[in-house]
Amino acid sequence: MSSADTERLDTADERQHTEHGLERKRQLLDAAGELFADRGYSATRIADICTAAGVAKGLFYWYFPTKGALFAELVRTMRLRLRRAQGTAMDPTADAVTRIADGAEASVRFMADHAAYFALLDVERSDPEVADVLAEGAGVYLDDVRRIVEDGQRSGTIADAPSDLIAVGVLGAVSSFSNSYRNGRLGDDITVDDLARFVRRWVINALR
Amino acid sequence: MSSADTERLDTADERQHTEHGLERKRQLLDAAGELFADRGYSATRIADICTAAGVAKGLFYWYFPTKGALFAELVRTMRLRLRRAQGTAMDPTADAVTRIADGAEASVRFMADHAAYFALLDVERSDPEVADVLAEGAGVYLDDVRRIVEDGQRSGTIADAPSDLIAVGVLGAVSSFSNSYRNGRLGDDITVDDLARFVRRWVINALR
DNA sequence: CGCCGTCTTGACCGACGGGTCAAGTATCGG
């Protein structure tokens, strides 16, 4: 038996984790998410993440091959969760406008629920170390929305204009409102429900 | 005469620059703007800026006390220019909706003209070293728009809803569309004029 | 020409932080 079999994973990122190991990993992910959110990616030291999670620095590399890998995992997890939230909020049999409005509303609520995480997506977009992962998902939502917009245009419920422009507008509205809400630019007297309702109305208004 | 007079400016950021000196400074500012835009603030090394500007690293500190200071100057210059562009585009005697639409259109054109610069504002929002400068101006535009919105609501031309929400929506639309245009998400077949017209229509539609 | 202030250089310094490593501890199946 050659020694290659075991060596394959020595340095690799795929390790055999126990239940407890996965829990640790999640702790690190959580700590990192919070720190990234309010200090930025590059301003967050691996040592900070470990301190926040209450472990030694060396342990970081047991779970992640590099800082960027953790970031990528964080982003992908988040993206998955958001899409799931959108999916369950949208009734596939409803008309295009309703579907978009439902998706937008769900996104706003989701982003408000996970404010710490979403401050991230909004940040460090250009750091080459992370740009790829971020860009990778940027077009996905756009495509989702554009498809529905075109659907709506075929049935005449959505105004006739370049579908990608409209999609950008919808996505932009969701993220703008969510961002402003998150960093308190809207004041404390407005609730998530208020915001969600307003965005729904705003989007519907923009589509016609 | 005490020696304090000359010493005051030794380390300070205010230096006596000749015409040629100011030109140099502008070169550095330009080079930095471009590099920041496509690599991010923290990923851009001072050495990179100097290389791009074709000067030695030491010279950087003849013109700027620190990296952050250059950034701050860049941002403030940009903000000033944008506000000026908006100001000249908006007829103070026109009604609120027209004023907002004009301002939005002008902003879109301006951002397209200065794409390299504006990739910046969108980036590294959370880097503590630069967060202050960025946040400092964030509320300004919001206030500008909100005032006009409230004006329009008084005269009944703008829908009755929290004015800050509406202002966030307008600002968000402008930046979303500009961003998408800048990084090519809208395809090459769309021109700035198309975009500007579309945003105008979008904003007007959203206000009523 | 000689002085002075502006401008320019590139070698150098220091710390900061990502990543490594050798030495453990904890747990579990046999």
Add this chain to the structure above:
DNA sequence: CCGATACTTGACCCGTCGGTCAAGACGGCG
């Protein structure tokens, strides 16, 4: 009780990068 495998530690290494500095070059003015 033994060995294997997952986990944990903190000292250490080392490249990188912001910032300094001493030595000049250039240009105008008396």
